[in-house]
Amino acid sequence: MDLDYIVRISGPMLEGAWTTMLLFLIVIVLSIPLGFIVTLMAKSVIKPLQWLAHSYIYVMRGTPLLLQLLFFCFGLPQIPVIGQYLVMDRFAAATLGFVLNYGAYFAEIFRGGLLSIDKGQHEAAKVLGLSKWQTLRKVIIAQMFRVALPALANESITLVKDTALLYAVAVPELLYFAKTASNRDFTVTPFVVAGVIYLLMTLVLTLFFKTLERRFKFE
Template sequence: MSLDYLITILKPMLEGAQTTILLFILAIVVSIPFGFLLTLAVRSSIKPLSWLAQAYIYIMRGTPLLLQLLIITFGLPMIPVIGEYLILDRFVAACLGFILNYAAYFAEIFRGGLLAIDKGQYEAAKVLGLSKWQTTIKIVLPQMFRIALPSVANESVTLVKDTALLYAVAVPELLHFAQTAVNRDFTIVPFFVAGVIYLLMTVVLTLFFKWLEKRFKFE
């Protein structure tokens, strides 16, 4: 194994890593607020809305992410009559699958964070004359975020690793280029290189969340 060979395989793999990072960013940015909305829906006094949100979370958490990706990418276009209107770009379909799946997990994390807040906090806010909106923004959300942050960090690291599932729906990401190099050169070195890249991404993400935890712990 030479340095020239490493440079040769590293270039396309880094290009694939860009796709991996882009998917991660899009999934996190959309699924976290969507997950919080699901949490609010579950806690809603409107029973049909609460039941619908609970059913959604149960289905998305109870079925494999890979199956969901396959259904969105290849299954939806096969639906009679409307299937032709549901054909999505592979990357867009993958983003949609990750967002819908991880929103359900984040919803449960946020629900746990809300349940961990002492009911006395709400009573104290009421005594102080704060409205429900002020109580939510100034008291509930900051505490929920601190409580949920470690779990959000763990789920985010899992998301980075789950992006390897893009390979199954033919999106050219990091693992795709690693597999291509392995098949072409009859060596497993590209797999080790891919592993190092995934590891570096998770290390950076872990350090970022540790910094966030320290910052919000002492504020």
């Protein structure tokens, strides 16, 4: 491979990688709390909240992420009457699609974590005089997070790779710049460089989550 050529195309591709990382950070920050809220709704004694949470999870997990991105980017403005008020920048629309999609998956991960906690934990916390909020914060969430952490790590790494779907809605991210350079210069080198950048991002995430897992394992 021509090192000078790699250096020349690295600027635009790193710019695209920044878009990828920005999307990842926004989605993680918003979708994890959303997933936890949806999990609490699904376990609520209020039936409409249960129905709403289960319907949301079913729709978001039962349809392709690409279809959802196309809907939020191009479908929302076509809705009669209110469509004109739902026009968004494509990055913002795609981010909304990612947040809602991953919120549903994280909700299922948290549900599995909650199901793994023995009901006796609630009774023990009650005996110790803890309020429901204290029990949730100090006992339930801590144990749930420990159980859910490996699944959260896998889903987060999948998110890095799924960001490539931005290319389908014409948002200039890493794959977009790789494809542009490849078509212009008739070489697969940009795709190789893009692959290396994706691998580096997933490597950093993998090391981060392994550190977290070790910490929670020995606490």
